Amino acid sequence: MDVFKPLVSVPMPAQARSQQALERFLAAGEGLLAANRFEEAGVAEIAREARSSVGTFYRLLEDKERLLLLLLQRFLMNVEKIVDERFDPEAWADKSLEEVSRGLVGFFVQLYKDRRGVLRALILQGSRDPKVRDRIHVTNDFVSQKTAAVLRLHRDEINHPKPDKAARFISHMVLGALNQHTITGNFGTTSQRELTDELGRVFLSYLSLK
The missing domain is CATH 1.10.10 (Arc Repressor Mutant, subunit A)
Known part of the structure; x- marks a missing residue:
């Protein structure tokens, strides 16, 4: 789409x-x-x-x-395609809520690791160019909606009074943390594996809070 x-x-x-x-x-x-x-x-x-x-x-x-905008545009289109394919709820139907949470976070972390240079440029350009910033918002909303669609499989296990809203919100939180990681280069001495584990815990804990 x-x-x-x-x-x-x-x-x-x-x-x-x-x-x-x-x-x-x-x-x-x-x-x-x-x-x-x-x-x-x-x-x-x-x-x-x-x-x-x-x-x-x-x-x-x-x-x-124009070259930079073409590169950012190509990246966004690629993200759209990958997320649309990977976040098909049927592909996650046999996973537990914990497995889904860690799997989604692992996907986000790997994406940011593999394309850190483009993402850094996207974030910086978005801070200067309203048109790019608007596209970033569209991207984030798209990802959060697809995340919510996957988590809807475990709607009864999410303790938030508005499960879909919680799913979209935690997606934005994780993306925001990874944006910070992309700009600064690290979270202190946290390795990629630790980053995935800790963000996975945050993701799951938020959904499980009453």
Whole structure:
């Protein structure tokens, strides 16, 4: 399902060579984001990383901000697709509430770990650009709704007077904690496994509170 409206549109080049160049620019930008070097990199460096030219960059993308928005847009669309597939309630039907809680948190933590560079850029760009910030809200709402759909399987075990609201709220809480982790780089000396375990406990405990 198409939840996200485009942040930016770039016409697909007609020639195969230009299409390949565009993909290389996107891959180069992704690599720079992963290395936390995108902001300091100039167009010449991006073109060099993409094995292309500055002229081709400007012809296909116009400016560096458009490349960034394309990368963020592609990430959001990928998140939409993965969450839509992985959060199918039928796939979780044989799991206990504890297993569901830890499984959902584990998915979130792994996603943030694998794409920390893009997520860091998304969070920072969202703090500056209202359009990006609005898309982040849409993404978070989508994820929280899908989380609630999975947890609805255990509605009778959730002690909150409004189970769906609780499911959406705890999803936002976990995402907020991971946003903080993405920006600062750590939670003190907490490892990824400990982070998953502790957030899983928070997730389950909140749903179990009377």
